[in-house]
Amino acid sequence: MSAQWISVIGTSIFCFGFKYLGHSVPELWLNHPRIQRINTYIPIVLLTGLVTVQGLTEKTKVVIDHRAAGLGVAVVALLAKLPFPLVIIASAITSAVIYRIN
């Protein structure tokens, strides 16, 4: 089986499993403030990690290229409070233009 198939099946099982588990356990188990805090922070660190690795690295190197330029535009667009779709489109267009020039 290819890595793609394994990842599709594994991700689907775990993601549905967590959803179903949440609907099935007593609420007080997960009400601890520590669990709540860590749960708030996990998406922040993972999403930041994904931005960093996919935007600023290539294999084992830190690389500043067309992707970094696109992300820079995204930051400006987010600071300007543009709607989410515009942020992504502006970022992608910047990146594509620089990629094609090079």
Place this chain on the structure above:
Amino acid sequence: MSVKSDSLSIGITVGAFGSAFGAAAVASHYSVLQACLLSLLTFSGASQFAVIGVLGSGGSAISAIATSSLLGIRNGLYGVRMAQILKITGIRRIFGAQLTIDESTGVALSQSTPAAMKTGFWYTGLAVYIFWNLFTLLGALGASALGDPAAWGLDTAIPAIFLGLVWNRLSNRKAWAIALSALVVALALTPIAPAGIPIMSTVILAIILGWNE
């Protein structure tokens, strides 16, 4: 009435991003079928982008699954909250669980009566589900025809989507500090750790920084 129309407009807006997912999945060497199955079965945007992103950038299947699953934990905690409101069992619990995502929970919890909460949850969940899956198929088919993903900015659109998702969560100084330390850890580990590990390692930061107030 307004709960239902809100649900529908959220469903269409969020669902349209399914086309970005479908395109990104194909660009990361997933087939159209695999892209559609991820949207049907995983049905959680951040987790789906994470799994194709980690594998697409050279990570192993295990680190791809681990990253996407850790991102999926929050849906479980939404489920705990929604279970008190929905009070569902059997097959309805299975469907309700699958529809438990950021948007359906967010709309439900912003209503003021239990009846409106239920309506908001089911309508938003179903609307996002239908449009997300429809657009995933369209995006995957479209990307198959595009060719080089970088020429269309797709290689940047994915991290830009992650950036937009994390941006909403950076509501205070501590959140910013946590995000910046995750950035430093991911960059520092990139030259020395196998692909996928730099992203997963940031969870240790969440545990350390969240342990005490």
